[in-house]
Amino acid sequence: MRRFIRKKMTLLVLILLSAQAFSQTENTGIIPVPRQFGTNSNDFVVNKEIRIYTNLKGTEKKNLLFSLKELPFAWKLTRNKIKNDAAFLKQASDSAVYAHDGYALNVSDKRIQLNAATSAGLFYGLQTLRQLIRKNDLYVIQGAEIVDKPRFEYRGLMLDVSRHFYPLAFVKKQIDAMAYYKLNRLHLHLTDAAGWRIEIKKYPRLTSYAAWRPQQNWKKWWNGDRRYVSFDNDSASGGFYTQKEIRELVKYAAERHVTIIPEIEMPAHSEETMAAYPFLSCPNVKFRNGDVCAGKDSTYEFFENVLEEVLKLFPSEYIHIGGDEAGKTAWKNCPYCKARMEKEKLTTFNDLQACFIGRIANYLHLKGRKMIGWDEITEGQIPGDAVIMSWRGEQGALNALKNGNQAIMTPGEFCYLDAYQDAPLTQPEAIGGYLPLEKVYSYNPLEVVPTLQQNMIRGVQANLWTEYVPTPEHAEYMIWPRLLALSEVAWSEPGQKSWPDFHRRALSAVGFLKAKGYHTFDLCNETGNRQNAQHPVNHKAVGKKVFYAGKYSDAYPAGGETALTDGLCGGWSYNDKRWQGFIGPKRLEVVVDLDSIQQISAIQVCFLQSTGAEVYLPSGIEYSISEDGEHFTKLYSEDNAVNTSEGIKYHDADWKGSAKGRYVKVKAIASPQFGGWVFTDEIRIN
């Protein structure tokens, strides 16, 4: 449990020899940007061992000592307040400054003073101090006056260690950097179809069997036979954390003011659980199914027994139980599920899921803990004290708030680090989407939240799902630097944020992280968005009316009826709200009305392939022209064989020539072999 220490604490750092003033030239590189920040020209030069006085005691003092070890220069603790400074402040009386793990830090040429009300506040002040240190001939700490506190209490990262398993040392390394950037929650997605990753003594087959696959790479495994093997099989790939390792990790994180929140998925995403313990399944399921039986008492007993061990390992106030993406199909033909619905007077399968979640919430409540669930748990009765993690946009959070529940924002559009962070063709294969640093940075978790409910948003989290992330190095690459942006979203007030300034600081932070051995994305060589997406394009059809023979999909309308002639082109991703998607029988057949008969010399339409989203290049494309809108003359056609090994592709179908007319027709037909979507962004006519 997090402990909030009410008394104020003071950490004072003094240098005994007079320090020389050092004129300030550089601006700060602190991430996340502090709430109030001023520099002075009185840098503190470390030319002797620093003496440190603190009024902390006991464990707090021990933890402080431990954080001080991160300082690169020599220091020692003194018992006595150092006398030779007049302006020695022990405690500030203005408690608002220190609320919510805030701190005040002053650095001048003679003294460094750090005040906070909680040990977490002191810790964050120390992280800021670390970021003020430069190395010239000597270590120099930038003269500064800072008053700071976090915008949100919950500042998180979710790491999926099921789809690919990563060693403990890797997780610790991420915690080190998270703490340095003032993030304080690590949510571990410990169980999913791809592998169970935590030792549960009562159910040993979860880790002797359900933690191992004959195929290391998730994609190959998922697209293959999805088997598990015994841990001692020669082909076994995977792993799990022992309870001893979990204890070690929880302690390691706590020392850095990071709380680990375990996620034990239920009732869906549980293929591996049922593979180890088949009694958890509804009977006679003949199709691929990830949902455990929500009818049998033995299912509930199983999860309660698992949670009993989990609670002993994780002191976190909140325990994540998943709750997302239940297909519920197996429940429909299950006598146990039917019996439960009758007994509990439930009418829908959503109610059955809510009944499942409610029972687990009760269990956690009795144990003095609270539940976190993905936003699907708002689709039925929401347990009173559950916190909702809103991932399918922000509606789940809004539903939760209306019901009086708290929420954490983690919408896919801004927070899913499994998306490409740069031009897909320059990047290792990702699940899809495009989430560059700037987009993460642009997120404001309160933007859509009514003012009176804003205090119910506990915070914000970035999620790294790892289906396409087979190695620890790759995971690190996906996390950094995007987690830096999330850190500033979570900690700093919107008024403090500035993208150009953050970008500059992030470039420098990437250098720092690289020097520390982190495999970050190479931000200084970022390609950026697709060229056409960055500026509107001008052409003869801009603003002209488009007639649709078959409507675009409501799921991907882009700019609606004006999307194909608004001068705005799509970016790297099918879901950037600029690509218009077609799934109807005609796929794409549109006519652009140029308003008058005109001479034209070029037609260019771009099509997208994004196989992960079942978007394929059309197998046929045709342009034709007409003066009267009835009689069309063909100008151009092309046939393409769809190549699905090209995961992401952008194809311009270009016609150049000379023609006259008022109406231009564009047709694109889907591949008869693959079907799927046709996506296009703009019909450029010149």
Ligand code: ACM
């Ligand atoms: C999720 O991405 N299924 C929570």
Ligand code: ZN
């Ligand atoms: Zn059942």
